[in-house]
Amino acid sequence: MNAEFLPGNRLTLLNSGREYFPALLAAIEAARVEIFLETYIFADDAAGHAVAGALAAAARRGVRVNVIVDGFGGRNFAADFQAGLDAAGVRTMAYRPEIGRFHLKRHRLRRLHRKLAVIDGRIAFVGGINITDDDNAPEEMRPRYDYAVRVEGPTLGQIHHAVRRMWEIVRWANFKRRFRLDPPASPCCAIAGTQHAAFLIRDNIRHRNDIQHAYIEAIDAARDDILIANAYFLPGVRFGRALLAAARRGVRITVLLQGKTDHPLLRYATQALYAAALQAGLRIFEYEKSFLHAKVAVIDGEWATVGSSNIDPFSLLLAKEANLFVRDREFAAELKSSLEQAMADGGRELRPAELAAASWHARLLRWFSYGLVRTALRVAGYDRRHGPDFTPED
Known part of the structure; x- marks a missing residue:
């Protein structure tokens, strides 16, 4: 499905939890009819308790509050928050709750990785920020760096439809017949601004490749x-070939990646591709100031995306994801400026000479990690067509 860009939106870029949570809490506190919230992680920390408290207060004043938390990422949610939310009248469900031991099988790797909120069918939030503090990380990785967007306008209708559909899917899977939704409260959604935006999801049925296709289409059209x-x-x-083709026609390509990570295996696997990417003309920066959690891009100063989807096989092939795509020079300029400032403040550019000087055991670790990730994909049922396209370093 191609992205349907709708005009008339007002979009507000939110940088990390310091901007996201005040905006989210204000919207929840102003809710009068209904709230939908989807998140991968709902942490037992200050941000988690603030959001849970606001949701409970909304339910007590008669707002229909619907919350879905991933059963693996939010596996402690029930113990931490369930009783208080239930008592207030908040309706909560887990997506694929973990039962017993986690096995490396395709159906268990399918997670709800979306981070969405829709309030009264008039305000939505889309991005990569979980319900957790920026500082809920090891001391050397604080604060978490990420983005979300506050959305008003016609594109909100696409988001509202997606959260309602997810609620119905999870309701049936959990046999929660009493959690049936009422009809939408009011027509959605009025013109709120001048910006063009589209909302896309990734699932395993009709929208398996929508987010990836949107990226590749924009990369194929890139000129600057x-x-x-x-x-x-x-x-x-396909993604790798699109980047290589863009580099060959003279497009300047910069990639900002994690310098500090909570998943070393995937980072080492990615580093195995650095040499080939640099040789192709890409510039690679690692963000070393803190923990980079963003999933964003800007192309030709006009096209931009903010969402939950990483550019790896697990996000693009397995997890349920959601991204907002924007065609607006003002929004793109703001996001690009923010990223350039982040690179200036905490990014370090990787050079070919640095990679060439790496020790043999560092090269072995990267090669071994790359092999393990490829093996995991094969075990999960995906073959070479879905694997990385750059050639690992020798």
């Missing part, structure tokens, strides 16, 4: 520059 910031970056064949 591409700036990608992504927490977990291991592009598949």
